[in-house]
Amino acid sequence: MRAGRRLLSSLPALFGVLVFTFLLMRVLPGDPAVFFASGPNAGKEEIEQIRKQMGLDKSVPEQLVFYLSDIGRGNLGRSMMTGQPVLKDLRERLPASLELTFTALLIALIAAVPLGVMAALRPGSVVDHGVRLFCALGVCVPTFVSGLLLIYVFYYLLGLAPDPTGRIDVFTSLPPQRTGFLSIDFLLAGDVDGWWAACKQLILPAVSMALFVIAPLARITRASMLVSLGSDFVRTARSVGLSWRKVVVTYALRNAILPVITIAGIVFSTMLGANVLVEKVFSWPGVASYALDALLSSDYAPVQGFVLLMASLFVLVNLVVDICYGIADPRVSIG
């Protein structure tokens, strides 16, 4: 009930994003019609024709009205670049991005939380400095550099990883599409070889993305664990002789996890849009590289569709984060 109200209250913000992106794309210099009419003999006629096809021959307010009514009918327009409806493109590519981002976030959390806890338990120790160094390295090295390095070592030198070209080896046949997440679809189809092939493709890009976000997650875990470990209830718990495990995991970590969830939510949203470099390096057919290509060629519809998608996802992710709060700390409720 409350969740529904929250979703409703985010609609004005979504609408604002929609109109803003629409206007921004029109204000940017660069005429898509000229760009796409670049056959060796394309002249004025072709340019006019494309302009008409894209609806650019009308005035901007008129275009906006058409665009909004299209959106209302669930039509996001057509991409000039791929020649497909934007909705279809996004529907095909979003699972790829989500699968990659989820995996990366999972790897990052599995690595970051223990690292942060270890660092917080012995502040100033060798372990703490080690974690700090690791985090600093992860943040300093841009994802495409770590991606290229991983490819160089694991694909080019060692030959352990499969070729970094998308979600699946070109010679493997795809499972029937159910969720769009290859690793799940393969399991549903009972194809273990396919599942393993898909996972192998996923590991390197997910690790290079995870490396980048381990730092904020580990640092926030450490900081919030320090506060939590120094608080009265932990002192009490220790003084009554509870086991180390109970003190650290049950009392300290559970209380320290809230800020980590918040950051994880933000990190997730950012990763989804900002993993364009990883997608490019690994030829990953995701939404971010799609949007970047569209932006470079001033292909309006895909960029607008992408921004709308990201805004909606952001709303959803925030909702999920709030629900997670409630689970982690019953005192918090979605308001």
Added chain:
Amino acid sequence: MRFVSFGSATSVLATTALLLIATVPSHAQSRAETLRYVTGASVNTLDPNIPGSTRESFALSMSTYDRLVAFGRKQLNGKWVFDLDTITGELAESYDVSPDGLKITFRLRKDAKFQDGSPVTAEDVKWSLDRCVTAPILGKAQLLTGSLTSADQFKVIDPLTIEVTLPKPDKLALPNLATVYPMIINAKVAKEHATADDPWATAWLKEHTAGSGAYVVETFKPGEQVLLKRDEAWNRGSANKPAFFKRVIIQSVPEPATRANLVERGDADIVVDLQASDVQSLEAKGKLKVISTPQYNAITFVSMNNQMPPFDNVNVRRAIAYALPYDDMFKAALFGRGSPLYGATWTDGKPANGTYPFQQPVKLDLDKAREYLKAAGLPEGFSTTFSFNVGQSSTAEPMAALVKESLGKIGIKVDIQKLPDAQMSTQINEKKLPFYTEGIVAWLPSTDYFYRNFYTGNQRWNYSSINNPDLAAIAQEARFEPDKAKYEEAGRKLNAMHFDLMPQVMLWQPNQDAVMASSIEGYTYEFHRQVDYRDVSRK
């Protein structure tokens, strides 16, 4: 009970193991019969006629559709390139040009079939050519350059004969029919998908094929990959055999370093768009076959807007032509991979021949540049911007820095401007850029075609915005000049004018560097500058 189930489990295991063993060689077998081509671009439509279609789409359509005729091939410095002067039949068994050059009659092959098994008839050919000149598609502007403008020009004589009538004897009419656009479509199938708004089925053909080409499209994922399967019945190849490869995979791999890794590891078979630095290191390693062909139908320019001060002054343009550090630019941008269009010596001050593009007698000579600037009344120099697009930054960025440095020495202050591709093309179209670098390509590289399309009219491809009535008149006249000697003479005149007016500076023709596994044979440099999958085979 337990024993039985145990037995069945072992037998399952054994069968799996057997299957595994059995599939290994067949996988290797199919790999050898598969061509995997990787590219930074992508196929965005199955009909190359759709406005906005990419070069990869052009190449794909060459394999999925046939044309009436095709270009032959010839050797240029030991490398196979397409030959504009040899036109061979593809769907046409033979063709005759009437003595007055006004009628071309094509006899179709009797055994030619579309991929659905129906025969290719003159009706299909007529429908396809009509579509090309009537529908609002890219083919229209292309066929115009060969005097093919109206559906009335194509006449069905009998089911296997079609006649093309020309208003004037035009040398480019026949070659135009071998280009990408006038592909022959299965009219019966296409018409079924035509609508009142779209009588030429452009929407349907964008995502489906109905051709007679060597390959059938198996899956098409725009922006990712296309899988092709050989049409076993296709026999329009050189030896009346189907194409060599059973399957072709066209895959988009945006990162050039990854493409280089793939081909070096043997996972990809052929790639034509690597960075010059990668090509050089792969060539040095010697494991792969590298075929570098100067793109003899393409040119890279430094262009100046002839209508915009100070470049409206011919002496300013000449000053620029003598102030560019050609050799350094050639090395920095292309690692010397191409053929230069500067540094010629004209002994009698006249062009050596009438072909375009040609080497101009310009070189870096700052004293001469300063004299020209003085003659232009700008001895102190001036300020300007030099633009290039993001898509070309790997070659244009080092070039721009060298231009800035060198022009700075004669007092011209240059600001470098890097523009997103769509912005750059818009500004070129609106004639707003004073000074920039761009490239051109012509599918039918004849001298008059270059001058007519790239040096006349207020249109996008006239980069320098030159407006010289004499030049336009000579080029226009040369188009229909049947006499070879006179044509050559006109070409010489045009080239001399080019050097005198210096509307823009020709820099070089970059190489097409095709890097392929050493087992790949038959690669030919085609007019569309992509790989024609029908050309290649594996040893």
